[in-house]
Amino acid sequence: MCGIVGYTGTRDAAGVVLDGLVHLAYRGYDSAGMAVADDDGNLFLRKAAGKLDNLLQLVGSEPVRGSRGIGHTRWATHGPPSAANAHPHADGAGEIVVVHNGIVENYAELKARLAANGHAFLSETDSEVIPHLIQELLADGAPFEEAVRLAAGRIHGAHAIACMHAKEPGLIVAARRGNAGGVAVGAGTGEAFIASDLPALIPHTSRVLFMEPEELVIVRPEGFELRTMEGRRASRSVHYVDVPRSILERGAYKHFTLKEIHEQPDAAQRALHERIAFESDEVALSELPLSKAEMAALNRVLFIGMGTSLHAGQVGARYVETLARTPASFEIAAEFSHRDPALDERTLVIGITQSGETADTLHALREARAQGARTACITNAPGSEATRAAECALLVHAGAEVGVASTKTMVSSMVTAYLIACALGQGRGTLSGERAAKRVDDIARLPALLGASLEMADASVEAIAERCFKSRSFLFIGRGLLEPIAREGALKMKETSYIHADGLSAAEMKHGPIALIGGDTPVVALALRNSLYPKMLNAVAQVRARGGPVIAVATEGSKEVTELADDVIWTPETPSLLQPVVATVPVQLLAYRTADLLGNDIDQPRNLAKSVTVE
Numbered sequence: 078m079c080g081i082v083g084y085t086g087t088r089d090a091a092g093v094v095l096d097g098l099v100h101l102a103y104r105g106y107d108s109a110g111m112a113v114a115d116d117d118g119n120l121f122l123r124k125a126a127g128k129l130d131n132l133l134q135l136v137g138s139e140p141v142r143g144s145r146g147i148g149h150t151r152w153a154t155h156g157p158p159s160a161a162n163a164h165p166h167a168d169g170a171g172e173i174v175v176v177h178n179g180i181v182e183n184y185a186e187l188k189a190r191l192a193a194n195g196h197a198f199l200s201e202t203d204s205e206v207i208p209h210l211i212q213e214l215l216a217d218g219a220p221f222e223e224a225v226r227l228a229a230g231r232i233h234g235a236h237a238i239a240c241m242h243a244k245e246p247g248l249i250v251a252a253r254r255g256n257a258g259g260v261a262v263g264a265g266t267g268e269a270f271i272a273s274d275l276p277a278l279i280p281h282t283s284r285v286l287f288m289e290p291e292e293l294v295i296v297r298p299e300g301f302e303l304r305t306m307e308g309r310r311a312s313r314s315v316h317y318v319d320v321p322r323s324i325l326e327r328g329a330y331k332h333f334t335l336k337e338i339h340e341q342p343d344a345a346q347r348a349l350h351e352r353i354a355f356e357s358d359e360v361a362l363s364e365l366p367l368s369k370a371e372m373a374a375l376n377r378v379l380f381i382g383m384g385t386s387l388h389a390g391q392v393g394a395r396y397v398e399t400l401a402r403t404p405a406s407f408e409i410a411a412e413f414s415h416r417d418p419a420l421d422e423r424t425l426v427i428g429i430t431q432s433g434e435t436a437d438t439l440h441a442l443r444e445a446r447a448q449g450a451r452t453a454c455i456t457n458a459p460g461s462e463a464t465r466a467a468e469c470a471l472l473v474h475a476g477a478e479v480g481v482a483s484t485k486t487m488v489s490s491m492v493t494a495y496l497i498a499c500a501l502g503q504g505r506g507t508l509s510g511e512r513a514a515k516r517v518d519d520i521a522r523l524p525a526l527l528g529a530s531l532e533m534a535d536a537s538v539e540a541i542a543e544r545c546f547k548s549r550s551f552l553f554i555g556r557g558l559l560e561p562i563a564r565e566g567a568l569k570m571k572e573t574s575y576i577h578a579d580g581l582s583a584a585e586m587k588h589g590p591i592a593l594i595g596g597d598t599p600v601v602a603l604a605l606r607n608s609l610y611p612k613m614l615n616a617v618a619q620v621r622a623r624g625g626p627v628i629a630v631a632t633e634g635s636k637e638v639t640e641l642a643d644d645v646i647w648t649p650e651t652p653s654l655l656q657p658v659v660a661t662v663p664v665q666l667l668a669y670r671t672a673d674l675l676g677n678d679i680d681q682p683r684n685l686a687k688s689v690t691v692e
């Protein structure tokens with residue numbers, strides 16, 4: 078939550094910082110701000126409440142000049158979204174500026190002490206204590222980088238900060254403690270960059286250093302120096318990140334979310350890339366550090382995650398149970414780590430987190446690992462905290478997902494979970510011969526099936542959304558493997574359109590929720606052809622009998638559905654294990670089109686942020 082950027086070099090820092098903020102806006106958009114310094118010791122601060130456009134306009138009307146700058150895009154925790162609460166925050170003399178991601182848990186105590194020493198505060202944030210703390214340490218004689226290190230050490234709570242002093246030309250100091258989101262440092266030629274996340278760096282450099290917790294980095298145009306929080310020098314190799322710039326461009330699409338929905342066939346292909354050996358019909362997951370004996374010894378696989386990633390995990394658990402014949406379940410990561418779960422080395426805990434930063438999921442992964450369970454994460458973020466929290470990381474390679482609502486990363490996560498299930502099945506001897514060949518053939522066809530699903534949904538969803546976008550509530554129902562997709566459809570509808578929606582097993586309807594049925598509550602029924610299809614038809618008939626409008630998502634050619642439902646969104650004939658992936662497309666598009674008709678800011682829905690780094 079919150080995005081920080083920094084630049085030092087010879088270019089117009091305001092342009093680089095603002096461009097970085099544009100690419101990180103998905104991390105929070107309650108307010109934004111930046112500070113730019115010139116070589117004469119002048120510091121210019123610009124801050125605006127609301128979305129980034131407000132800051133862009135402000136800087137347009139009140140331009141700033143300088144070759145060094147830091148910026149911030151905020152998801153409010155302490156203090157409402159306002160210009161005063163926007164970062165950067167400055168010390169009393171206006172010479173030290175700080176952008177902060179995280180929470181200063183002991184800010185009240187620090188603030189009271191600083192105020193007693195004569196420091197005046199201008200905001201209601203916890204973050205504002207940081208520049209004052211640095212100023213106090215400077216006054217005691219510490220050099221700037223040392224003052225930042227000591228100040229970071231006095232803050233309780235995970236955080237990432239970037240700091241500048243007006244009178245320290247070329248210098249930016251960043252610190253990272255605990256996990257409040259990452260900090261990546263990009264190396265250029267005669268210039269350097271800092272960002273919470275790769276999208277802000279990709280346009281400028283492919284040489285990136287990911288800071289680890291408890292580290293400080295001293296950044297100058299000519300290079301950077303890494304230190305531990307104890308002040309010792311540290312070194313680590315720089316990563317080469319190879320991400321095409323087009324991934325950051327919206328192209329002809331109205332929203333990134335729509336572009337990312339349409340990228341799903343490619344995203345699935347990338348998740349599969351080099352992980353299937355067709356000659357042997359085997360899935361090869363070199364990242365999974367389990368020997369055949371260890372796989373055979375597993376007695377439980379548990380998927381954890383939050384929101385959309387949890388839904389992907391719910392599907393993943395079904396894959397493992399079916400393909401690897403191992404008891405598998407799923408759980409909300411935030412609940413898992415607070416209930417003292419019984420774990421041992423025969424349990425494999427798989428955390429799904431596209432951002433690799435979700436505090437709840439990281440906490441749960443660490444907890445599981447500490448208790449001796451085997452751990453893995455499925456993530457779209459190389460170098461992220463999740464890749465360190467778990468024993469091994471399976472990258473989904475979906476490419477940057479800019480829309481705050483997860484779309485293609487969910488599809489890629491389900492594909493990766495399928496591959497894990499196949500690998501476990503092979504290792505445990507439950508998936509071999511023709512069955513293995515069939516599963517491998519099926520998944521290889523998935524990108525094409527997703528393409529067909531997109532085409533079919535595109536043909537009908539717009540007209541359906543036009544008929545129901547004024548509804549006050551939606552229900553999404555499914556059975557078996559499609560139940561998690563009902564939940565996902567409801568989540569997408571809620572977060573993009575702000576219409577109340579609930580997703581549940583169709584079997585639950587008659588135990589209560591059917592009381593909600595009336596003319597104003599469309600029911601989206603995931604009625605694809607599979608073993609539970611007849612039961613779904615019964616559920617649809619029961620809704621229709623009570624006057625509820627039904628939008629069915631069905632397998633092409635299913636006549637029975639046409640007779641029962643008001644509208645049908647077709648999907649291609651798909652092997653039942655892959656139906657949840659294929660059925661994700663129409664529910665995403667229905668939510669998207671509904672939200673678009675309502676005129677919502679779909680890429681940045683209100684109150685949300687792409688990575689949730691606070692518990």
Ligand code: AGP
Pocket residue numbers: 382383384385386387429430431432433434435438481482483484572685687688689
């Ligand atoms: C998805 O559309 C949501 N915005 C949200 O539920 C998200 O899936 C959840 O916060 C988990 O994020 P993660 O995958 O980055 O861990």
